[in-house]
Amino acid sequence: MKSSVLFSVLFSIFIITNSSAQEEEDKAFEKYNISITTGIGYGKVENENQPNYDLNANIGELLFTYNLKENLGIATGVGYLQLSGNGFNTNGNFYHERDLIKIPLLLRANKNFGDKFNIYALIGFYGQTIVNEEFRYLNSLEKDVFGGWSFGLQSSFTFEYEISEDWSMGINIATQSDFNKLDTKNDASFEDEQAITTLNTIGLLFKFRF
Template sequence: MKHVGNNLRNKIYNKYESMKNEKNLLILIAIIFSFLSISAQEENKSKFSIIGNGGIGYGIVKNDSEPNYNLNTNSGELLINYNFSENFGIATGIGLNLLTGNGFNSLGEFYHERNYIKIPLLLSISGELNEKIEFFSSIGFYSQNIVGDNYHYLSSKIENNFEGWNFGGQIGLGILFNFKNKMKFGFAFNGQSDFSKFKSRNSSGIVDKQKMKNLNTLGIIFKFEL
């Protein structure tokens, strides 16, 4: 009887161990399939996207010698973004700033029009807040060139008073909502400030150096995944 009891216990134990091993194997298979599924989704997700934004705002023209003044801006930017990881990427492209406003200097009161073309190089940071909302932010540097510069005085007009290239730093933050497959729209804030200064031409009538400070805009943003 004792021998029969031992055999029964051994059979039950072996059966239990076999079921336990099968259960562990099923769990391991499920984990492997889950990992492969996630990896496939990440591989299928494009690393490239096109990001555009536009907005309105204002900034401060800071002069070395003449009085400072404010300019309103209408700005736009078109970027190509490459994600080198899940949340981080590199973006570059082209931007345009159209500036207008009133001021005065030693020659009198004027209405100022200035246009910039900007080339940014940015570190981008993005992530999903939930299934329908995503954030996108960027920080980096830019170089920009004056492509139009007109000072309208009461009885005269001075063109291309300042010229050349300068560089500065910028930051952006946007909230995006799912619109269609691979397409998202939302709202954005962008800010930039020049590090270096533009110099006036010797024949312009004003000898000075200036840069834009705290050029901030609010507007819209879109993202299209390639």
């Protein structure tokens, strides 16, 4: 959660600085763009009753952005997260795999440096739900242990280079943290509440303008 707060503060500074530097005269700019981001990283699992553990993360996100003006826009889309890692609970040691679908709603701001190089930031909220989950123990396999929707705060910074007028690529650094905890289902072999916090990733971005 500390990383999300830090990103939020940096985003606020970015917005203020960018607004003060913006020219009074409006310029022509693209109204829409589509971006694809990929990333790898890690996240911390915080449990109510069981020991905490870390998970490796692979993430992909497709965002559709509507630009309100040259340096400010709103974005939404869909993300897919794959989490995996080792831990232990009252049943013993396990290997945990989880896939989630995420729907974000974000505010975007950007700053241009010359003709080719841009820095932009996004911050906002998301909802996500588990679509597949497995706990692999030494002699057993348990599926779909947790259920429901989790909601949280996500933010990112991207360093982007324009390859042409139609598309760009760059480096994306992102973080997210759940507000609420998911509960185990009634038929689960153990009872707990769980949240994924401090999920940090770094990866590539591809943006297409039209």
